[in-house]
Amino acid sequence: MLEPATMKALSIATHRRTELLEITDQVQATVRAAGWSDGLLTVYIPHTTAGVTINEHADPDVARDLERRLDELVPWDDPRDRHGEGNTAAHLKTALVGTSATVLLAVDACSWAPGRGVFLCEFDGPRTRQVWVQHAAAG
Amino acid sequence: MLEPATMKALSIATHRRTELLEITDQVQATVRAAGWSDGLLTVYIPHTTAGVTINEHADPDVARDLERRLDELVPWDDPRDRHGEGNTAAHLKTALVGTSATVLLAVDACSWAPGRGVFLCEFDGPRTRQVWVQHAAAG
Amino acid sequence: MLEPATMKALSIATHRRTELLEITDQVQATVRAAGWSDGLLTVYIPHTTAGVTINEHADPDVARDLERRLDELVPWDDPRDRHGEGNTAAHLKTALVGTSATVLLAVDACSWAPGRGVFLCEFDGPRTRQVWVQHAAAG
Numbered sequence: 280m281l282e283p284a285t286m287k288a289l290s291i292a293t294h295r296r297t298e299l300l301e302i303t304d305q306v307q308a309t310v311r312a313a314g315w316s317d318g319l320l321t322v323y324i325p326h327t328t329a330g331v332t333i334n335e336h337a338d339p340d341v342a343r344d345l346e347r348r349l350d351e352l353v354p355w356d357d358p359r360d361r362h363g364e365g366n367t368a369a370h371l372k373t374a375l376v377g378t379s380a381t382v383l384l385a386v387d388a389c390s391w392a393p394g395r396g397v398f399l400c401e402f403d404g405p406r407t408r409q410v411w412v413q414h415a416a417a418g
Numbered sequence: 419m420l421e422p423a424t425m426k427a428l429s430i431a432t433h434r435r436t437e438l439l440e441i442t443d444q445v446q447a448t449v450r451a452a453g454w455s456d457g458l459l460t461v462y463i464p465h466t467t468a469g470v471t472i473n474e475h476a477d478p479d480v481a482r483d484l485e486r487r488l489d490e491l492v493p494w495d496d497p498r499d500r501h502g503e504g505n506t507a508a509h510l511k512t513a514l515v516g517t518s519a520t521v522l523l524a525v526d527a528c529s530w531a532p533g534r535g536v537f538l539c540e541f542d543g544p545r546t547r548q549v550w551v552q553h554a555a556a557g
Numbered sequence: 558m559l560e561p562a563t564m565k566a567l568s569i570a571t572h573r574r575t576e577l578l579e580i581t582d583q584v585q586a587t588v589r590a591a592g593w594s595d596g597l598l599t600v601y602i603p604h605t606t607a608g609v610t611i612n613e614h615a616d617p618d619v620a621r622d623l624e625r626r627l628d629e630l631v632p633w634d635d636p637r638d639r640h641g642e643g644n645t646a647a648h649l650k651t652a653l654v655g656t657s658a659t660v661l662l663a664v665d666a667c668s669w670a671p672g673r674g675v676f677l678c679e680f681d682g683p684r685t686r687q688v689w690v691q692h693a694a695a696g
Contacts, residue, residue, distance in 0.1 A: 285595050285695045286661050317424050319460050319520075319554045319693065321597050323661045327613040327673055332513045335466040344499045344506040345513060348492070353626070360622045367622040374610045374623060379659045381518045381597075383425050383462045383552040395466055413661040415458065415554035415597045415693035417424040456563050458599050458659075458693045471652045474605040483638045483645040484652060487631070520657045522564050522601045522691040534605055554597065554693035556563040 286413040287313060293401035293408060297350050297372075299332070299342035303396040306412060315414040316384055323379040323411045328369035328403035330376035331410070336396030349376075349402075369402035376400050384414070425552040426452060432543035436489050436511075438471070438481035442535040445551060454553040455523055462518040462550045467508035467542035469515035470549070475535030488515075488541075508541035515539050523553070564691040565591060571679035571686060575628050575650075577610070577620035580688060581674040587690050594662055595695040601657040603689055606647035606681035608654035614674030627654075627680075647681035654678050662692070 287309045293300055306322060324331050335341045353368045353375070360367040380397065399408060426448045432439055445461060463470050474480045492507045492514070499506040519536065538547060565587045571578055584600060602609050613619045631646045631653070638645040658675065677686060 286663060317552075319458060319552055319597060321659050321661060323659070325671075325673070327611070327619075333466070333517045334509055334513055338501055338503070340500040340502065341466075341506065341509050344501050345510055347498060348496065348506065348510050349513075352491070352630070357626065359625060361618040362616055362622050363618070364616070367619065367626065370612055370619050371623055371626050374612055374627075375514050375653050377516060377655060377658075378611045380516075381460050381462070381520055381659055383460060383550050385425060393464075395464070411661050413595075413597055413695055416696045417552055418555045456691075458597060458691055472605070472656045473648055473652055477640055477642070479639040479641070480605075480645065480648050483635075483640050484649055486637065487635065487645065487649050488652075491630070514653050516655060519655075520599050520601070520659055522599065522689050524564060532603075534603070556691055557694045 286411050289410040291399055291408050291410055293404035293406055296404050297346045298401040298404055299346055299398040300401060301336050301396045302399050302410060303336065306397050309412050310384065313414065317417040318384050319381055319415045320384045321379050321381045321413050322397055325409050325411055328366055328373055329408050330373045330378050330400040331380045332376050332398050332400055333380050333382065333395050334398055335394065337394055342398060366403045372402040425550050428549040429546055430538055430549055431546050432540035435543055436485045437540040437543055438485055438537040439540060440475050440535045441538050441549060442475065445536050448551050452553065456556040457523050458520055458554045459523050460518055460520045460552050461536055464548050464550055467505055467512055468547050469512045469517050469539040470519045471515050471537050471539055472519050472521065472534055473537055474533065476533055481537060505542045511541040564689050567688040569677055569686050569688055571682035571684055574682055575624045576679040576682055577624055577676040578679060579614050579674045580677050581614065584675050584690060591692065593692040596662050597659055597693045598662050599657050599659045599691050600675055601689045603687050606644055606651055607686050608651045608656050608678040609658045610654050610676050610678055611658050611660065611673050612676055613672065615672055620676060644681045650680040
């Protein structure tokens, strides 16, 4: 893989098999360091057993509830799964939550996020995950 | 929060706890007023208990069926939820449907949407919701 | 509908009612032919009973497992569905998986995809589907 030219990459360590881990501060620091303002900001997870979502961060119980409910909605064990690695459930949760989140940047890197956070959604951890961030200017 | 510079904001009133409310006309009017053409158009919902989806609008029964099936897939009441507001189900439905939808604009604001509509997905209404719209030119 | 100006359109034939069909090669060829590099690449499906996802392509059993699990999560037959065409399940799976996927392009069209593929998610096939691709430059 060639070096990405202008996109930014973060490396994030997760701690459990299923974990919604907030990365808002890291994303906002990246936006500020890059000098990006008005436009579309996409947070992309270059993995297939982890995704990304925007959700409430004021009460950490929201993320905990979502972890438990997602695991109930998509059980880990299913004897009909054929994928040899045994982590089909993680691939499905990733497909449902999505591997990217696009938010809108206004003049300030925080404007898109009052009360909300960006969460890396680990579905087959613990692992070290990459998070890629890119921006396209408004217009 | 600073004023957004170029993105456009809509304010939409919803009517029920779970409601897929079509906002295609408002989004297209916004696109035309802004003069946006070729490129990526992102509709972003700055909330964590409401999302956005692109789906069929020819038959309103599609939206009604989706409301009922989503409520069955993610039941409102779950005694194991810990989130104090009691609306974990709305946060999960938002994570599944997503808080943004990106469509492609061609030379005309309608080209992306024959037979399809943009739906604000209310999961904890009724409320007044914000819908933010932004564009990045093709190239 | 006017002709799209700069976006690219692919036509893809699917083979089963539910099918995750890999279209990575077609998307990458499109990116290369267009000369797009650094920026946001959105793959958009202009239908409401088919979506798109990024997932593992090394083991084809992943896609097969996801097809089966999605059909179990959202059963085709539900006597309470009112939509006359009888394909509400396909509309719901499309809402869950999403009608667009945004990935990040770096200097090379392949950089976003080592080990991962772009899958057209057919939920009411077989049909011939359109796949639209557009790019916004980084900046």
